[in-house]
Amino acid sequence: MQSHDPADQAAGLRVAPPRARPPRVIAVTGGKGGVGKTTVAVNLAVALSEAGRRTLLLDTDLGLANVDVLLGLSPRFTLADVVEGRCALADTILEGPRGLLVVPAASGKRQMAELAPAEHVGLIRAFSDLDLPLDAMVIDTAAGVSDQVLTFSQAAQDVVLVVCNEPASITDAYALIKLLSRERNVGRVQVLANMVRSPAEGRELFDKLARVAERFLDVVLNYLGAIPYDEWLRRSIQRQQAVVEAFPSSASALALRDLARRADQWQAPSGARGGVEFFVERLVQGAGAAA
Template identity: 75%
Template sequence: MRVIAVASGKGGVGKTNVSVNLALSLCNAGQRTLLLDTDLGLANIDVLLGLSPRFTLADVFAGRCELRDTLVKGPAGLWVVPAASGKRHMTELTPAEHVGLVHAFSQLDVPLEAMVIDTAAGIADGVLTFCQAAQDVVVVVCDEPASVTDAYALIKVLSRDRGVRRIQVLANQVHHPNEGKALFAKLERVTARFLDVTLNYLGAVPRDEWLRRAVQRQEAVVEAFPSSPSARAFTDIARRARQWQSPPGQRGHIEFFAERLVAQPGSALA
């Protein structure tokens, strides 16, 4: 079971597109995947994929349905758990409610091999909790000073306050592959100097007209235009993600699908 949180310090860097296309690329590689939208107040994964969910996480917290009832089948067999948009109270959940949502997934009886979590931008408690509960965190950056500065702030808080010691960095909307490597080098220099954290360069997604067209069509670019430069980049990134080694130990006993992560081969949970 692989759980990947996709985050960014700053909004507008393409984080949700990364989440959607990474999840679908894992599906296309044969992994049973769930995509969880935890941008709880301004969710838009259902819009990006042209889905019309009956229930969202807002209904779960209101007691109108169970978590399982929110599941929506997306393209390529992808399962999606949508959040709500325009529900201010969902942005004001307590830390205990964020942890409760993490624990609720342990009761979700759906055969899965991977889950991708699209978090909100920034360093709010929910973002930190969902990243802490994942096995790996992907921080998305683009070539803007504010994006790099805010990405560093997010990494600092995750490492110092939540014990996250390994971060995957993905450069988005680059004009040239060297641009992505330069962004990573800039971020790595600062973190190596001040933080006890390991950064890994996951790769870069090019600025691509085909990606913009896919968004307008409410489709993922890996489905709509699989031969486009951005789709090929997402496919390669998913291949690298499948090869990651699991991090040792738990972080504060907060883990998505905790029972499945520790289940032994041959047990009822394996």
């Protein structure tokens, strides 16, 4: 019988062969708070797991984490325990819906929100020691443009920027794109319009952001599509479930599942880029094996 104990699950995952293909790492961010980035990250991760992809969801909103709350999980350990030396990274892993693996962060711990840049890099490098046989990892970042947001976004292969039709969302999204491009050499950002009333509204929102970014920044913006405003999504949050699981035929669930399908088709990383990256050792090994 298969064990559902998180410790057993984590222990079993560490036997992956060294030549395991590097996972696709996707950072979901949003500039300002309230745009729905955590909901997108949770549903993207659950949808990828539902499609048979071995997926890990990492909460990097280090001081105000809520991924575990949205999924109705009760963590014994969080990233705060890892930083403070009370457990190993593998000990934090929870099993969520559809076999999704979750690494929770802490909520209400100011010291976690104030970690030094070197400590952010240390957390990223710790993932190279896990040897998880993963196909994908989805990162839910904090809101804003802090060092932790920039570093965790830079360490992913793709950045999904969630925007909604509010002036502050567009302004903050542009500010984040600017910092990622100029300070972290991120040359491509995937833009997802959220909580829109129509497909046309989503496209118009993207065009507004793209016109400014392409005029002043050396960055490529790709339009991922739109997630409609949906009452079923709000109900799923109240039930502490992903909408793709709770209400699979709802408009938002269909759009989020389509997002997962497209993300799954993105080209896998061919090797390390030379900066701070998740699973960098596996990326280097993968490049050497392909040579």
